[in-house]
Amino acid sequence: MPERGEPLSDRELDVLRRLAVGESNKAIADGLSISPLTVKTHLRNIYTKLDVSTRTEALNVALQQRLISVVADEAVVVDEAVAADEAVAVDEAVAVDELPPDGRPADGAPSDGLPSNGQLATATPDVAAPGGASDALARPAPPVVSHRWRAVSLALLALLLLTAAAFAFVQWQSGAFFAAEPEPFVEQPLGESRWLSSRPLPAARAGRAVVALGLDIYAIGGETADGVVDDVDVYDTTSLTWRRAAAKPTAVSGATAAELFGEIYVPGGRLDDGQATAVVEVYSPSQNAWRRAAELPEPIAGGLALADGGFLYLIGGQTAAATLASVYLYDPAADSWRPVADLPQPRSEAAGGALTGRLYVVGGSDGTAAQASCFSYDPPRDAWESCPDMLLPRADAGSTVLLNKLYVLGGTTGGEAAYGEVYDPNTRTWTELNAPPDVSDWRAPGVTHVETRIYAVGGRRGAALSDATLVYSPLTYQTYIPAAPSDRDE
Secondary structure, X not given: OOOXXXXXXXXXXXXXXXXXXXOOHHHHHHHHOOOHHHHHHHHHHHHHHHOOOOHHHHHHHHHHOOOOOOHHHHHHHHHHHHHHHHHHHHHHHHHHHOOOOOOOOOOOOOOOOOOXXXXXXXXXXXXXXXXXXXXOOOOOOOOHHHXXXXXXXXXXXXXXXXXXXXXXXXXHHHOOOOOOOOOOOOOEEOOOOOEEEEOOOOOOOEOOEEEEEOOEEEEEOOEEOOEEOOOEEEEXXXXXXXXXXXXXXXXXXXXXXXXXXXXXXXXXXXXXXXXXXXXXXXXXXOOOEEEEEOOOOOOEEOOEEEEOOOOEEEEOOEOOOOEOOOEEEEEOOOOEEEEEOOOOOOOEOOEEEEEOOEEEEEOOEOOOOEEOOEEEEEOOOOEEEEEOOOOOOEEOOEEEEEOOEEEEEOOEOOOOOOOEEEEEOOOOEEEEEOOOOOOOOXXXXXXXXXXXXXXXXXXXXXXXXXXXXEEEOOOOOOOOOOOOOOHHHO
């Protein structure tokens, strides 16, 4: 959910600019090729982020924060003034043209609005034309004010064009600019399940670090048919569009990501040459920029990154020599890593999440085979405890926490894992979760959630890379319609 003070997205700024010129929700929707419902969602997010409750308040705050400008309105005023001046000039010229050569009406009577001598007040005196013609009436000079306003208007127009060009250049440099708006997309149901097919990734990819922030999903790096890439694709879950963000400085696959204090941390991962790295890079969505954080104590790939709201943890993983049981804690205030209690068993490519004040780590590989184990970590005690095993051993699965439950999707046992699982810490039980239809051997999906919907991005389907964006809605809604009152109730 968006939070107060959070920066507005590019699409929310587009909505705000159209709101500033008085467009209705329908007009905004038509202009941006989105649905009116999506416009309402953007407005709701704008109100939340700006801490307002009405359109007027939103526009006032946006003007104060210089999120929008009134230059366009000023240009309109100038154009209207120019039009008025030009209309006056035309009327005066027409009035002169309709007079006979002597400046009087044809019937000899003075015309309304003219001096008694029958000449226009703005006309120049009669002058002898070359060749002796002295009875020609000189035309009035065009109003100087029209030229002044026209010059001002042109100057403002040039300023607007330069501003637009500068904005487009900045957007292009940041990777957020598109030459054309993507075609509208409608999510399609997958059979009778609760799964939907949403807009696919720009390219098939596995091993991506996937994390949600606000209403956007960030898919970072990963492996394509051509190798490991540094691409960062951002999915707007309201407009169902992908956009490109600033590339990650170090291209990695086999990494996970976690959000901490509004930034996205990607620790370690595997380079294009197959070697693990100790590099930790942090992405700021508000600045669309990356920075380096303190490196890991050792190069690690396949580790599980989790955040508990104050600290970042990297759990397990692999080095060139072994599968790890080590757990490292990152303190953002000190920009430093330190070891905490080890996992009970070595694990890489594990799934998990933070819920009920604990960190859960499930499945993964011990270096030889997929495991079904479940461990929970208590940060205040710096201690691990066992929890019930999963229904299936899984390695390389995706996971997210939603409504105080841990969802685990995909993964492999060395064979096929055709369904997902849900863990309820209150009952300490696992429940089978139906997978999307026609999906088997579903490995390495990037899994996260936005509001009450779970998103599974990319991964592998057997030996093939996937570009699918799948959506699961665990909640079903029922509409209560009261029965009509009977005669006895009256």
